[in-house]
Amino acid sequence: MFKSGSRRHLLVALSLVGTVMTAIVVLVGAWTRLTDAGLGCPDWPGCYGRLVVPDAGVAQAHTPDSPLEPFKAWVEMFHRYIASLLGVIVLALVMLGRSRRNDAGYPWGVSLALLMAIVVQGAFGAFTVTLKLWPQVVTLHLLGGLAVMGLFLWLHLRLRRYARSISKEGEGIVSAPRRLSRWWAVAIALLVAQLALGGWTSSNYAGMACQGFPTCNGEWWPSMDWSEGFHLTQTVGPNYLYGQLHADARSAIHMGHRLGALALGITLLMLIWRHWGVRQLRPILLLLFAVYGGQVLIGALNVIWWLPLSLALVHTAGALLMVAMMVLAVWQARGIGQPGRSSAMGECVNA
Structure with a gap:
């Protein structure tokens, strides 16, 4: 045909x-x-x-x-x-x-x-x-x-x-893809964890559990119920529209999402530092971190401005962009379809 x-x-x-x-x-x-x-x-x-x-x-x-x-x-x-x-x-x-x-x-x-x-x-x-x-x-x-x-x-x-x-x-x-360093595995794992925390925050209606940024309800470490907030065996059956958890549990979920963002940012900085000498990787890694920074800013504005619909959708779009940028960064680092890469890149990525 x-x-x-x-x-x-x-x-x-x-x-x-x-x-x-x-x-x-x-x-x-x-x-x-x-x-x-x-x-x-x-x-x-x-x-x-x-x-x-x-x-x-x-x-x-x-x-x-x-x-x-x-x-x-x-x-x-x-x-x-x-x-x-x-x-x-x-x-x-x-x-x-x-x-x-x-x-x-x-x-x-x-x-x-x-x-x-x-x-x-x-x-x-x-x-x-x-x-x-x-x-x-x-x-x-x-x-x-x-x-x-x-x-x-x-x-x-x-x-x-x-x-x-x-x-x-x-x-x-081209030759076989290059093996990635352990920093890539950590960054990918933390990105997945942070996306999961974002989904958990949204599905439990915890986006406004913390008022104010960077503090939460006027405190750096507010009252939180971590065991209830991350109790993954919740009862099946109730209608979970608008959520079922109490305030302290939702605060724990919200703070968990913030802490996850901090851990991901530190890891991305380490990834950039570790591969800074690879000229071909530098632009995509910097762009990945720029998208991350935009996500942090949008997340903070969502809290400050009481979660407006348009900004919440932009935050979801940012998550999609983070995934796309990570895929492109991994593709670049592995050297797939990029013949003629210097040996310096192979040494750095394999380190």
Whole structure:
């Protein structure tokens, strides 16, 4: 159906579209959560048993104890529609790439990992509704969305490298990726932990548990209940809209997110210091830290200005950008698709 060259270009283009679409889906998911529309449709995958939002009479007959709020229902369904479109893109990538799965350099494994991730995300989307915004599921759903975007971006980079190597008849093929230093593993682990803390803060409605910045409720170390705030075996069943935790538990979650940001910032500075001598890495690492600094500023303004919707969405966009920048930084550091790197880089990255 497609010529070889056309299929390669289509795969590259689809993976880029998927990366952008995933970012949009995550942002719409954040908008859904911030407008309290997560339970706008009490069932899944339909809305009051329909594929489109029904009228109030149909909704009342289907679920009498959940009155229809049209705006919230349409926000939730819009999120589901575009998430479904993202699944179609993943299926198209797998089907188009299946004939090339045995080619040297073709990222078939990444394609399958992306397919598995999107299936898991669909399940988390269902559980988010059926378990009534249980914080554990909501947090994992956010992390899953960020992981899907990271996989899409990694697949795009791999497909570009593959297409270049084929079109140049091997000129684009490079040696095995360089091994990264332990600082990269620490930075990635802390970034994932910080993203999880952000999701936990949001899903437990702890964003305003601390008033003021850099202090929390006028204190550097306020009253906090860490055991309750990070009790991961919360009861399944209550409606978690607006949260179920008391004030001290929410303060602990909020402060945990702040402390996580501090740990991540120190690690990123160490990463920059450790690899400062690598000229090719310096710009991407500085840009990564600049995005981190922007996230800290936006987080502080969210607290000071009482979590306005627009700024909260910008904070989510910053998390997406952090993931994208980390993926690009790792790609650069590993030297994939970058022939002719100096030995100094190999020595630094392998140290």
